[in-house]
Amino acid sequence: MxxxxxxxxxxxxxxxxxxxxxxxxxxxxxxxxxxxxxxxxPDAATSPEELIAAAHASCYSMAFTHxxxxxxxxxxxxxxxxxVTFQPGEGITGITLAVKARVPGLPEEDFHAAxxxxxxxxxxxxxxxxxxxxxxxxKLLTH
Numbered sequence: 001m002x003x004x005x006x007x008x009x010x011x012x013x014x015x016x017x018x019x020x021x022x023x024x025x026x027x028x029x030x031x032x033x034x035x036x037x038x039x040x041x042p043d044a045a046t047s048p049e050e051l052i053a054a055a056h057a058s059c060y061s062m063a064f065t066h067x068x069x070x071x072x073x074x075x076x077x078x079x080x081x082x083x084v085t086f087q088p089g090e091g092i093t094g095i096t097l098a099v100k101a102r103v104p105g106l107p108e109e110d111f112h113a114a115x116x117x118x119x120x121x122x123x124x125x126x127x128x129x130x131x132x133x134x135x136x137x138x139k140l141l142t143h
Contacts (some may be wrong), residue, residue, distance in 0.1 A: 007051075009033070022046070039088055049092060052128070053082035059124035060097055067118050068103055071110075076102040077141070094133040102141040111140040 011020035011033075019034040037045035057080040065075045078101040085094045099115055106114075115138035119125055125134060 019045075022051070038086060047086070049084040049086045052092070052124075053084040053095075056084070056095060056097065056122070056124045056128070057082040059122045060099070060118055063122040063125075064099070064101065064115065064118035067114050067121070068106070071114065073103050073106050076104060078102075092128075092131050094135070095128065095131055096135045096137060099136065099138045100141055101138070106140065108140055112138055 006025045007022055008025060009020060009022045012018055016035050019032065021030050021032050023030040031051075032045040033047060034045050037043060038047035038049065042050075060082070061078045061080045064078050064080075068075045078099065081098045083096040083098070084092060087093045097119060101111070101115075103111065115136060119134065119136050128134065
């Protein structure tokens with residue numbers, strides 16, 4: 001069964017001095033957005049890139065866990081951090097996924113293959129195919 005999630009953005013003023021908000025309607029959470037948060041410093045506001053990073057990190061973690069279950073492994077933990085680089089005038093120029101996972105009994109080489117497969121198969125990765133470079137830094141935790 002397909003699901004749909006919605007978010008709504010409201011903006012006032014021009015790009016540089018304007019401000020707005022984005023509401024994640026399913027969770028009822030609202031965040032302030034503005035140009036300085038996107039290009040300089042967050043100051044308690046978010047940006048489209050931060051929201052993309054959140055979506056990518058959570059989607060990747062789910063895809064990795066699912067892939068491991070299909071191979072018969074149980075993931076103890078997976079922590080994914082997504083770094084989305086925005087360059088004014090160019091757009092999103094790159095994304096790095098930094099992953100640390102604890103998967104008992106998983107050989108190191110199988111971990112790296114599974115980590116890469118999750119990057120390729122994550123629906124958010126697939127939606128972001130217009131981004132020129134998406135890199136992966138994966139570390140298997142053993143203790």
